[in-house]
Amino acid sequence: MEENKKNTGNKGKTFPLPPKKNNKNTSWKKWVTFIWLGLIVVVLGISGTFFAVSQGFLGEMPDVEELENPDIYVASQIFSSDGVLLGKFEKEKTQPIIYKDLPPFLVYALQAKEDERFKEHSGIDVQSIARAVAYGGKRGGGSTITQQLAKLLFTGSASQNKMARAFQKLKEWVVAVSLEKRYTKEEIVTLYFNKFDFLYNANGIEMASKIYFNKTTKDLTLPEAAMFVAMLENPVKNNPMRNETRAKARRDVVLEQMQKTGYIDQDTYNKAVATPIALDYHPIKNINDDFSAYYKFYLKKEIDTYLKEHEKETGKKLNLYKDGLKIYVTLDSKMQKYAEEAIKEHLTDLQKRFDAEQRGRKNRPFYYLTDKQISQVMTQAMKRTGRYKQLKAAGIPEDSILMEFKKPIKTSRFTWNGEEEVEMSPWDSIRYHKQIAQAGLMAMVPGSGEIKAWVGGIDWQHFQYDHIKQGKRQVGSTFKPFVYATAIMKLGMTPCSVVSNGTYDHKGWHVPGRGGMLTLKDALAHSQNPVAARLIEMTGVDAVIQTARDLGVTEEIPRNNTIALGSSDITIYEMLGAYSTFANYGNYNKPEMIWRIEDANSRVIKEVNVEPKEVMNPRYAYTMIELMKGVAQFGTASGELSRRGISKAVEIAAKTGTTQNNSDGWFMGITPKLAAGAWVGWEDRATHFFGTGEGQGARMALPIWALFMKKVWADKNLGISPDDKFVKPSDWKDGCSDLKGISGGYGDDGGLQTIDQIKNPKPVQPAPKTNSNKKEENVNENLNKGDDIDFNK
Numbered sequence: 001m002e003e004n005k006k007n008t009g010n011k012g013k014t015f016p017l018p019p020k021k022n023n024k025n026t027s028w029k030k031w032v033t034f035i036w037l038g039l040i041v042v043v044l045g046i047s048g049t050f051f052a053v054s055q056g057f058l059g060e061m062p063d064v065e066e067l068e069n070p071d072i073y074v075a076s077q078i079f080s081s082d083g084v085l086l087g088k089f090e091k092e093k094t095q096p097i098i099y100k101d102l103p104p105f106l107v108y109a110l111q112a113k114e115d116e117r118f119k120e121h122s123g124i125d126v127q128s129i130a131r132a133v134a135y136g137g138k139r140g141g142g143s144t145i146t147q148q149l150a151k152l153l154f155t156g157s158a159s160q161n162k163m164a165r166a167f168q169k170l171k172e173w174v175v176a177v178s179l180e181k182r183y184t185k186e187e188i189v190t191l192y193f194n195k196f197d198f199l200y201n202a203n204g205i206e207m208a209s210k211i212y213f214n215k216t217t218k219d220l221t222l223p224e225a226a227m228f229v230a231m232l233e234n235p236v237k238n239n240p241m242r243n244e245t246r247a248k249a250r251r252d253v254v255l256e257q258m259q260k261t262g263y264i265d266q267d268t269y270n271k272a273v274a275t276p277i278a279l280d281y282h283p284i285k286n287i288n289d290d291f292s293a294y295y296k297f298y299l300k301k302e303i304d305t306y307l308k309e310h311e312k313e314t315g316k317k318l319n320l321y322k323d324g325l326k327i328y329v330t331l332d333s334k335m336q337k338y339a340e341e342a343i344k345e346h347l348t349d350l351q352k353r354f355d356a357e358q359r360g361r362k363n364r365p366f367y368y369l370t371d372k373q374i375s376q377v378m379t380q381a382m383k384r385t386g387r388y389k390q391l392k393a394a395g396i397p398e399d400s401i402l403m404e405f406k407k408p409i410k411t412s413r414f415t416w417n418g419e420e421e422v423e424m425s426p427w428d429s430i431r432y433h434k435q436i437a438q439a440g441l442m443a444m445v446p447g448s449g450e451i452k453a454w455v456g457g458i459d460w461q462h463f464q465y466d467h468i469k470q471g472k473r474q475v476g477s478t479f480k481p482f483v484y485a486t487a488i489m490k491l492g493m494t495p496c497s498v499v500s501n502g503t504y505d506h507k508g509w510h511v512p513g514r515g516g517m518l519t520l521k522d523a524l525a526h527s528q529n530p531v532a533a534r535l536i537e538m539t540g541v542d543a544v545i546q547t548a549r550d551l552g553v554t555e556e557i558p559r560n561n562t563i564a565l566g567s568s569d570i571t572i573y574e575m576l577g578a579y580s581t582f583a584n585y586g587n588y589n590k591p592e593m594i595w596r597i598e599d600a601n602s603r604v605i606k607e608v609n610v611e612p613k614e615v616m617n618p619r620y621a622y623t624m625i626e627l628m629k630g631v632a633q634f635g636t637a638s639g640e641l642s643r644r645g646i647s648k649a650v651e652i653a654a655k656t657g658t659t660q661n662n663s664d665g666w667f668m669g670i671t672p673k674l675a676a677g678a679w680v681g682w683e684d685r686a687t688h689f690f691g692t693g694e695g696q697g698a699r700m701a702l703p704i705w706a707l708f709m710k711k712v713w714a715d716k717n718l719g720i721s722p723d724d725k726f727v728k729p730s731d732w733k734d735g736c737s738d739l740k741g742i743s744g745g746y747g748d749d750g751g752l753q754t755i756d757q758i759k760n761p762k763p764v765q766p767a768p769k770t771n772s773n774k775k776e777e778n779v780n781e782n783l784n785k786g787d788d789i790d791f792n793k
Helices: 002-011 023-054 064-068 104-114 126-134 145-155 162-182 185-195 205-213 222-233 244-260 266-273 292-314 333-358 371-383 386-393 398-405 426-434 476-491 520-525 529-539 541-550 561-565 572-583 618-633 638-643 702-714 755-759 774-785
Strands: 076-079 085-089 326-329 409-413 420-424 438-444 451-455 498-500 504-506 509-511 517-519 594-598 604-607 653-658 664-670 675-681
Touching: 085 292, 104 145, 104 185, 104 222, 104 244, 145 162, 145 185, 185 205, 205 222, 222 244, 222 266, 244 266, 292 326, 292 451, 292 594, 292 604, 333 438, 333 451, 333 702, 371 426, 386 398, 398 426, 409 426, 420 426, 438 572, 438 702, 476 520, 476 529, 476 541, 476 561, 476 572, 476 618, 476 653, 476 664, 498 520, 498 529, 504 529, 509 529, 509 561, 517 520, 520 529, 520 618, 529 541, 529 561, 541 561, 572 618, 572 653, 572 664, 572 675, 618 638, 618 653, 618 664, 638 702, 664 702, 675 702
Parallel strands: 076 326
Antiparallel strands: 076 085, 326 594, 409 420, 438 451, 438 675, 498 517, 504 509, 594 604, 653 664, 664 675
16 A cells, blocks of 8 residues: 555656747747848849849840930931932921920929929839829829830830739839939930920920920920920820810919929919910921822831841841931832822812802711711711820720810811811811812833822821722722723623623613613723623623732622622722733733832842733733723713813823712823822712712813823923823734624623624614603713713612
């Protein structure tokens, strides 16, 4: 028992434990280590990110040379085929000024509003960034003036993607720091004001001062300077031309900030905010606001293609606006001038006639549209404007944008007597400009493909749409030569082959006719639709489309017989290239605008060589010339050509074209050494002359061609004469000696003719007049007046 007690006692005995560690001291060291590691990771991460950004790993960055010389741009020059400097590719129209020409209060306003600590930081203001993050940008952004300059010069507009915006901000920081290393604060401010786009072609503060206030920058008043600084925040929303009330309110915010930061005293502030905005608007046209701007628009596209090819081959990237290239083009300076003069001369008169017709019309300038349709047309036009896109990008609701468009503002509108300053709403301005007739004219040498004149529109500032290569319009009867050429090549027909001109009905397609029989030459000369309809049925639509393709037409062509009457939409560029093939013995030359491109050291970058493509036998090609000569000698073009003083002895192979409801007027005219095509119409096809008397191609487009060619012929130095003759192929006889078997004409009953019927055609009988077909009656009545009428239904 005692023994057990002893054991029990041993079990309860305790041994001393080791001393406890000081856990408090250990935790503190762990936290210090953790913080230091965290700081190291953050510093390394930031450093690595900045390094990656600076090296371009996260997107392209400007090189050091660009940072050191951001303003050095050597314009590329354009030289015509006759050695005249036609123009330049310049970055922008601007007038840079130096720091001493900036009024002190303009600089103070900039610093007070955009960057109070501008003189203290080195491109990045950590305090402003922290404030912007803490308050979500409600108490100002974190961008310094230097960062804003970096964005203007190199990093571009802000992306909508959050991740992309974050990377862009990093780029701005890197570039800003680099700029601060290379420039003084004064130089940075000057660069910023010289580079900012104040809209209305106001690139830089000097241009803005002249456009908005008609004065130089050094003469700006304090309120005017504050207004420009307010526009730096948002040149669209804070623009006094668009919203004077908002512009003044934001200007006063700038003045208030200047007063708070001590740049101006209370009395100066009170006087400044009491001053209303008094604009003296003097618009300055952009460097491209002339006829040749349309040519330069497509010339740039061609050059860009060649420069990319050059970069691919050599690895050297060239900049059209910086590297002083020399571009030698095929354009002739005199012909270009004559083409511009011809369009202005004719359209000035045509516009007066159109305005007289529209006077007093509620739906002016539209025909056959309901009020709802007109509203839809206008809304779509509004959405295509730069003003709409800017407002939309700024997050303004649709209904507010529409209200903005219907507010009267000071603006300029196009007239043929010069630009006119008016007060009208942008909505009314759109409708006004829709009634202005548009035109395009292109001329080229058939034998070489050289483009000698290119007038794609009437005024680039108001109508930035090219009608030579960009605009596709319904071609009307100018498509018929493709049908006739197919019949000649595939069916062995000749100018003397005869076809019925009776009313054509086939599978629901009704084409009114006059009856009787016509030779191909007479049918084309008078643009008779039933003949063209019968010819395409005989050749097949696929064969006609193939002919058009061989002649260089790439635009979409519907696979149905109505294309015989011109239902396709094709450009002047492709139509003229196709027509020129007939004058080039059946060889197609792609129209070319460039001869050669050289770098600043006169090294050849690209030399363009035209490669002719044989499309048809020279005899077929010359047969088409003979056919189309009838149009000018006694057909739809003869009357207007005579009225324009052009003799019937002049060899012209031509075709007029008028589309449904007179929406488009065409004239294609080929002479032995020069081919030219003209189109006239309006922006909307619902805008046109009501009657065919004024709206036909012979009245709308032919006069431009005639005026142009008369000027060309009168200039003896150009070597193009009205006495020039087309050269016949050596084996071409009279054009009617090649009848073999069935020529392929149709009789009145729709049946094939016999050889005897072809050689002894029935005399043309006038169609009986009926009250049920007034439109057909007008065709017969106008046929001898040189009119060209199409029914594309």
